[in-house]
Amino acid sequence: MISRIAQRLDPITFEVIKYNLDSIADQAAITLFRSAYSAIVRDSLDYSTAVFDGRARMLAQGLTTPMHIGSFPDAMKTLMTKYEGAIHPGDVFIANDPYTAGGMHLPDVYIIKPVFFEGERIAFATTLTHLADVGGITPGSNPVHSTEIYQEGLRLPVLKLYERGQPDETLIEILETNTRLPVKLMGDIRAQIAGCRTAELALMRLFGRYGAAELELYFDELVDYSERVMRAELSALPDGEYEFTDYIDGLGEDPEPIVFQVKVTIDGDEMHVDWTGSSDQVKAGINAPYPFTKAATYLVARLLVRQDVPNSEGYFRPLTTFAPEGSILNPVEPAGCATRGITGMRAVDTLLGALAAAVPDRIPACMGGDNYWPTFGGVHEGKPFVHVESVMGPWGGRPIRDGISGGPHPGGNQPNQPVEMVEAKHPLQITEYAIRQDATGAGRWRGGNGMVREYRLLADEAVLTLRTSRRTALPYGLQGGRPGTPAYNVLDPGPTQRILPTLPMEAVPLRRGEVLRIELAGAGGWGDPLEREPWRVLEDFLDEKISLEHAREQYGVVIGAQSREVDEEATRALRERLSGAGEDRPS
Numbered sequence: 001m002i003s004r005i006a007q008r009l010d011p012i013t014f015e016v017i018k019y020n021l022d023s024i025a026d027q028a029a030i031t032l033f034r035s036a037y038s039a040i041v042r043d044s045l046d047y048s049t050a051v052f053d054g055r056a057r058m059l060a061q062g063l064t065t066p067m068h069i070g071s072f073p074d075a076m077k078t079l080m081t082k083y084e085g086a087i088h089p090g091d092v093f094i095a096n097d098p099y100t101a102g103g104m105h106l107p108d109v110y111i112i113k114p115v116f117f118e119g120e121r122i123a124f125a126t127t128l129t130h131l132a133d134v135g136g137i138t139p140g141s142n143p144v145h146s147t148e149i150y151q152e153g154l155r156l157p158v159l160k161l162y163e164r165g166q167p168d169e170t171l172i173e174i175l176e177t178n179t180r181l182p183v184k185l186m187g188d189i190r191a192q193i194a195g196c197r198t199a200e201l202a203l204m205r206l207f208g209r210y211g212a213a214e215l216e217l218y219f220d221e222l223v224d225y226s227e228r229v230m231r232a233e234l235s236a237l238p239d240g241e242y243e244f245t246d247y248i249d250g251l252g253e254d255p256e257p258i259v260f261q262v263k264v265t266i267d268g269d270e271m272h273v274d275w276t277g278s279s280d281q282v283k284a285g286i287n288a289p290y291p292f293t294k295a296a297t298y299l300v301a302r303l304l305v306r307q308d309v310p311n312s313e314g315y316f317r318p319l320t321t322f323a324p325e326g327s328i329l330n331p332v333e334p335a336g337c338a339t340r341g342i343t344g345m346r347a348v349d350t351l352l353g354a355l356a357a358a359v360p361d362r363i364p365a366c367m368g369g370d371n372y373w374p375t376f377g378g379v380h381e382g383k384p385f386v387h388v389e390s391v392m393g394p395w396g397g398r399p400i401r402d403g404i405s406g407g408p409h410p411g412g413n414q415p416n417q418p419v420e421m422v423e424a425k426h427p428l429q430i431t432e433y434a435i436r437q438d439a440t441g442a443g444r445w446r447g448g449n450g451m452v453r454e455y456r457l458l459a460d461e462a463v464l465t466l467r468t469s470r471r472t473a474l475p476y477g478l479q480g481g482r483p484g485t486p487a488y489n490v491l492d493p494g495p496t497q498r499i500l501p502t503l504p505m506e507a508v509p510l511r512r513g514e515v516l517r518i519e520l521a522g523a524g525g526w527g528d529p530l531e532r533e534p535w536r537v538l539e540d541f542l543d544e545k546i547s548l549e550h551a552r553e554q555y556g557v558v559i560g561a562q563s564r565e566v567d568e569e570a571t572r573a574l575r576e577r578l579s580g581a582g583e584d585r586p587s
Helices: 004-009 011-035 072-083 170-175 182-212 214-233 292-305 341-355 419-425 534-542 548-555 569-580
Strands: 047-053 059-060 091-093 108-117 120-130 159-163 240-248 260-266 268-274 319-323 375-380 383-388 429-433 451-457 461-463 488-491 498-500 507-509 515-519
Touching: 011 059, 011 120, 011 182, 011 214, 047 072, 047 108, 059 072, 059 214, 072 108, 072 120, 072 292, 091 182, 091 488, 108 182, 120 182, 120 214, 120 268, 159 170, 159 341, 214 268, 214 292, 260 292, 260 341, 268 292, 292 319, 292 341, 292 375, 419 429, 534 548
Parallel strands: 268 319
Antiparallel strands: 047 059, 047 120, 091 108, 091 159, 108 120, 240 260, 260 268, 375 383, 375 461, 429 451, 451 515, 461 507, 488 498, 488 515
16 A cells, blocks of 8 residues: 555655665765775675665665675664663764664674764764674684673774764774784775765755655655565465474584474465474574574565565565574673674574575575685784685576575675685685585576685694585475585594684694685575476586586486487486386485
């Protein structure tokens, strides 16, 4: 139903304002990107920008990291509760703490700038950036092995970094003193401020064109419109309860699976997500603060819809999330959460698995894990160095096409860092970066291949922390597709190699010349592999994505080793035999 406000507004002006707000968020993102000092921001794009109105309602988000979107409103509510009545022109706020400031983990730092026009607060320009190091027990501030948040770095409640245009030099000195990389940290924070300033100037131009009173009406309608579109999309889905269970491998050398149990209820124009039955919080840094868990619901809803839903918080209204307090998805202080990314992205995988029963023609098979997160740190030539990287894996097979290799998990939307940039900035040599042959889940539409990335240390010594996944809890297949293949972390590949856990509960010491090889999981397949056209299997073989053995065992396709062509008669006979093999078919 069209609101009375909407009936009074010009639809063309509405579209102009809507896209203007999107553009402002993207302009802030581009400014931040161009100004950033550290590779995790500049090359991995691990940051976000958003625009809020004067009442702290989110109106738009930049096209960067999707899983940040659900956390912005929580941080803004905290700011408004603490500072309403004491927000002035020239103020800049900073925060990161999950338990006092609506944060997600300590490296993700909010910078928030109120925007004033003709003496009135009209908006907030906001940025959220993963900083390369905020202190703590390991370089990069991403310890899986932290047992409480106090070990993970500098905690910041919502504070004023600038008061009426004047920097808080005491706070800046504290920030610089509590990081291994003070130049990069302050450089990235100043890049965030620059992004906010870009958005501020653009917002002031927008208000100068339309006026505050007029824009307030359009902002109200934008938020309501997002809600209406989301409700319409949910109404088109089949009502019901849909359940699914997925896992994280577990912690350390003797892992016990960590359970993700979800029930999704679609009732008319609303969707409720219930995580009852999921594992309790753990004494490790992988617990996901509640704002991040809610963000998983918002993201999956966006992935489901077919209409263009504006990135305003109005579309959150029909979506509710429950996670038991004290669980892996809603921890209580002082639970560690430094590497909560694996948990939030596993929540996305689990939600998609549940919704595959509701809309099987829209949901792909499971991705090859979340973004893998190796961090190297130490001292080289008298200076501290930290290399933080998110290595992205493959997509699962989709209802109408294969999964892609080397694509980002939808929760991250981040690229892999260029080899040349890593080697130029850090004492590391990347000796291999390639697609893994046969690392793919078979299906009518196969999963993307896992990647391999291999690092050699060039410094005298360093410490390594790892956040990886999907060795035993394989990426699931859908609609008859087979699971993906396992991931591995190998230290010094060869006769004396050591296989590291996916989530080591200690920092791993490294010496000059030692090699870390990360093998990402292959993604799940979609549909019966025996229904895959033989020419597609041949194409994958010729592209060296699969071997002759894989083609035969997984797809029942016989390819001549010499002719490099499909033997149609042998393939037909093998597929007939496999199709009648039932439980004896390869898995």
